[in-house]
Amino acid sequence: MSKVLICAEIEDGRVSDATLQLASAALSAMPHSHRSIAFVGDDLSEIEPAAAALPADTVFLIEHPALKNGDAGVFDAPVSVLSSLCQQEDPDAVLLARTDYGSNVGPRLAFRLGQSAAQDCIDLAVNPESGRLAVTRPVFGGNAMAVYEFTGDGPQVAVIRPGCFDSAPLSGGFPEVIRFDPAGAICEPRARLMDTVAAQAEGVRLQDADIVISGGRGLGGPEPFSRLEELAELLGAAVGASRAACDAGWVEHERQVGLTGKSVTPSLYLAVGISGASQHMAGCSGARNIVAINNDSEANIFQDARYGVVGDWRQALPAFIAAVQDLQND
Amino acid sequence: MRIAVCAKQVPDPEIPASRFKVDEGSLRAVPPPGVSPVVNGFDLNAAEAAIRLCESEPSAVNEVTVFSAGTDFVMEVMKKPLAMGAHRLVLVDDPALAAIETDTSSTVRVLAAVLHEEGPFDLILCGRQASDWDQAQLPMGLAETLNLPCITLARDLSLTGDGSLRVHRALPDGYQVIETTLPAVVTVSNEYGEPRYPTLRGIMTATRQQPIRYSLADLGLQTQDPPPLRLKRLFIPERSRGCELIEGEDDADSGRLLAIRLREEQLI
Numbered sequence: 001m002s003k004v005l006i007c008a009e010i011e012d013g014r015v016s017d018a019t020l021q022l023a024s025a026a027l028s029a030m031p032h033s034h035r036s037i038a039f040v041g042d043d044l045s046e047i048e049p050a051a052a053a054l055p056a057d058t059v060f061l062i063e064h065p066a067l068k069n070g071d072a073g074v075f076d077a078p079v080s081v082l083s084s085l086c087q088q089e090d091p092d093a094v095l096l097a098r099t100d101y102g103s104n105v106g107p108r109l110a111f112r113l114g115q116s117a118a119q120d121c122i123d124l125a126v127n128p129e130s131g132r133l134a135v136t137r138p139v140f141g142g143n144a145m146a147v148y149e150f151t152g153d154g155p156q157v158a159v160i161r162p163g164c165f166d167s168a169p170l171s172g173g174f175p176e177v178i179r180f181d182p183a184g185a186i187c188e189p190r191a192r193l194m195d196t197v198a199a200q201a202e203g204v205r206l207q208d209a210d211i212v213i214s215g216g217r218g219l220g221g222p223e224p225f226s227r228l229e230e231l232a233e234l235l236g237a238a239v240g241a242s243r244a245a246c247d248a249g250w251v252e253h254e255r256q257v258g259l260t261g262k263s264v265t266p267s268l269y270l271a272v273g274i275s276g277a278s279q280h281m282a283g284c285s286g287a288r289n290i291v292a293i294n295n296d297s298e299a300n301i302f303q304d305a306r307y308g309v310v311g312d313w314r315q316a317l318p319a320f321i322a323a324v325q326d327l328q329n330d
Numbered sequence: 331m332r333i334a335v336c337a338k339q340v341p342d343p344e345i346p347a348s349r350f351k352v353d354e355g356s357l358r359a360v361p362p363p364g365v366s367p368v369v370n371g372f373d374l375n376a377a378e379a380a381i382r383l384c385e386s387e388p389s390a391v392n393e394v395t396v397f398s399a400g401t402d403f404v405m406e407v408m409k410k411p412l413a414m415g416a417h418r419l420v421l422v423d424d425p426a427l428a429a430i431e432t433d434t435s436s437t438v439r440v441l442a443a444v445l446h447e448e449g450p451f452d453l454i455l456c457g458r459q460a461s462d463w464d465q466a467q468l469p470m471g472l473a474e475t476l477n478l479p480c481i482t483l484a485r486d487l488s489l490t491g492d493g494s495l496r497v498h499r500a501l502p503d504g505y506q507v508i509e510t511t512l513p514a515v516v517t518v519s520n521e522y523g524e525p526r527y528p529t530l531r532g533i534m535t536a537t538r539q540q541p542i543r544y545s546l547a548d549l550g551l552q553t554q555d556p557p558p559l560r561l562k563r564l565f566i567p568e569r570s571r572g573c574e575l576i577e578g579e580d581d582a583d584s585g586r587l588l589a590i591r592l593r594e595e596q597l598i
C-alpha cells in the first residue's frame with residue numbers, strides 16, 4: 001500500500017480528534033505508506049499552523065468559499081474537489097471518519113471514482129497477498145461482524161468509526177504543505193443550506209458525560225424521564241434514551257443513543273427499561289460499565305451489563321435515587 | 331411530479347440477539363424459523379414521506395412508485411407500501427441478486443437501470459440505511475450514478491413555491507434546512523415520523539394489485555464479477571462480560587443495594 005489520503009475535518013477551529021484517529025489507523029495498518037491529509041474549508045488560515053505540524057508526508061489545503069463548513073449538509077463541493085485531488089494524486093486508500101461529513105462524502109467520493117466505499121469500519125488491515133485493504137464492519141445492527149476485502153484497482157475508500165483507534169499526536173511531523181486549487185472542480189450549486197437550527201442542549205452533553213442514564217420503552221411514558229433527569233442532576237450525568245422512547249415522542253430525538261443515534265463512552269451507563277437491542281448497544285459499547293434495571297431476566301442487556309437489577313424500575317429506581325441521596329449526604 | 335421510493339426486503343432486525351444466527355459458509359444471516367422478513371424500517375419512513383407529499387400537494391405530486399431489487403420476495407411483506415397508499419410496485423426479482431447483495435455498486439446499477447426504464451422521476455426517496463448490511467450508501471451511489479444532488483437524513487420534506495424541495499436534515503443536535511433542485515435523491519430517517527398503519531381498504535387494494543416485474547436480463551444487465559468490495563467473512567462476535575446481579579429482598583431493596591455497590595466501585 002503506497003499512498004494514503006486522509007480527508008480531515010475541523011471541529012471548533014481545531015483538527016478533529018476523529019481525523020487524528022485516521023492518522024493512527026493509517027500508520028498502524030499501512031506503516032510504510034506515503035500519508036497525505038487534505039483539509040477543505042472556506043478559510044484555513046486558523047488551522048494552517050497545526051496542519052503544518054501533523055505527522056504526515058503531505059498536507060493539502062483546499063480553500064474555496066463553496067467549501068464553507070465542509071459544505072455542510074449538501075457536500076457537493078467537497079466531493080467534487082476531493083475527487084479531483086484523487087485524480088491528481090491517485091491514492092491507493094482514502095480514509096474518512098464516520099461523522100456526518102465522512103459518512104456522506106466517503107461513499108459519494110468512492111462512487112464518483114467508480115468504486116464503492118466500506119462504511120463504518122472498526123478495523124483495518126492490509127492483506128499481505130493481495131496488498132489490498134481488508135476492513136471489519138459491524139452488520140445486522142451489530143449482531144454480526146463482516147470482513148470485506150477490496151478487489152478493484154481504484155482508490156479503496158474506507159469510512160472509519162470514531163473511537164476505534166487512538167489519536168495520533170497533533171504535532172511532530174514536517175509535512176510538505178501544498179495548496180490545491182479547487183476552482184476548476186466547483187460547480188454551480190444544486191442544493192443550498194438555508195438555515196441551521198440547533199437543539200438547545202440542556203445540562204451535560206451526552207457525548208461528554210462521564211455518567212449517562214438512559215431510559216427505554218419500559219419506562220412506559222414521558223413522565224418517568226423526569227425521574228431520570230432528577231437522578232442525572234444528582235450525579236452530574238446526561239440523560240439518553242433508546243430509539244423506541246424517542247420515536248414514541250417521550251424525549252427528543254437528540255437523546256437517542258445507538259447505531260443511528262449518538263455514541264457515548266461514559267464510565268457508567270445506566271439503562272432503565274431498555275432491552276439492549278444490538279442497535280442500541282452499538283452506541284454504548286464503549287462505556288466502561290453498563291448497569292441495567294430491567295424486569296426481564298432474559299433481556300439482552302444483561303449480556304453486556306456489568307451490574308444489574310432484575311426488577312421493576314418503579315420500585316428499584318426511586319429506592320436507587322434515595323440511596324444515592326443518602327450516600328451523597330453522608 | 332412522480333416520486334420513486336426504494337425499499338428493501340430485509341430479515342426482521344428486531345429479533346433478540348440470542349436468536350440471530352449466521353451461516354459462516356454461505357456468508358448469510360439465517361432467520362429463525364417462522365420469522366418473516368420485513369420492509370426495511372427506514373424505507374417505510376420514506377414511503378410515508380412520499381405518500382404525505384402526495385396528500386399535501388395533490389396538484390403537484392400524482393404518483394408514488396416503490397422499487398425493490400432482490401429475490402425470494404414475500405409478497406404480503408413487499409405490498410405493505412401499496413397498502414399504505416403507494417400507487418405502484420416494481421420488483422427487480424432475480425436469483426442472481428442474492429450473490430451480489432452486499433455489493434452496493436451492483437445494486438446501484440440495477441436500481442439505476444430500472445428507474446431509467448420506468449422513469450423519469452422527480453424525486454427518489456430512500457431509507458437512511460438498510461438494517462441488514464448497514465451500509466448507508468446505496469442512495470449516495472444512486473445519486474452519483476444519476477448525477478443528482480443527494481440530501482441525507484430527512485426528518486421533514488416540503489415543496490417550495492419555485493419547485494424545489496425543502497428538506498429538514500437531522501443533525502446530532504438539531505437540524506439543517508436545505509433546499510435542493512429536483513430531481514434529487516433524498517434519504518429519510520425515523521425522525522420523520524412513524525409510517526401509517528394500512529387501512530383495511532388499503533390492504534384490499536394492495537392484495538388485488540400485481541407488481542411489475544423485471545429480471546436482470548430484462549434490464550440488459552449481467553452480474554459483475556468480482557465486485558469492488560467483496561465479503562470474505564461473517565461471524566458473530568463473542569459477548570457477555572458476566573453480569574453481577576444485585577438481589578435484595580424486593581425490587582426497591584435491590585435498587586438501594588445497587589447504589590451502594592456502585593458507590594463501592596466508585597462509579598457514582
Ligand SMILES: Cc1cc2nc3c(=O)[nH]c(=O)nc-3n(C[C@H](O)[C@H](O)[C@H](O)COP(=O)(O)OP(=O)(O)OC[C@H]3O[C@@H](n4cnc5c(N)ncnc54)[C@H](O)[C@@H]3O)c2cc1C
Binds near residue numbers: 215241257261278279
Ligand atoms: C437500522 C436500525 C437502527 C436502529 N438504531 C437504533 C438506535 O440508534 N438506538 C436505539 O436505541 N435503537 C435503535 N434501533 C431500534 C432497536 O432495534 C430497538 O427496537 C430499540 O432499541 C428498543 O428500545 P427499548 O429497549 O427501549 O424497547 P424494548 O425492546 O421494547 O425494551 C423495553 C424493555 O423494558 C423492560 N421493561 C418493561 N417494563 C419494565 C419495568 N416496569 N421495569 C423494568 N423494565 C421494564 C422490558 O423487559 C424490555 O426489556 C434501530 C433499529 C434498526 C432496525
Ligand SMILES: Nc1ncnc2c1ncn2[C@@H]1O[C@H](COP(=O)(O)O)[C@@H](O)[C@H]1O
Binds near residue numbers: 338372373
Ligand atoms: N436492493 C434494494 N432495493 C431497493 N432499495 C434498496 C436496496 N438496497 C438498498 N436500498 C435503498 O437504499 C437505502 C440504503 O441502503 P444501504 O446502502 O444498503 O444501507 C435503503 O434504505 C433503501 O431505501
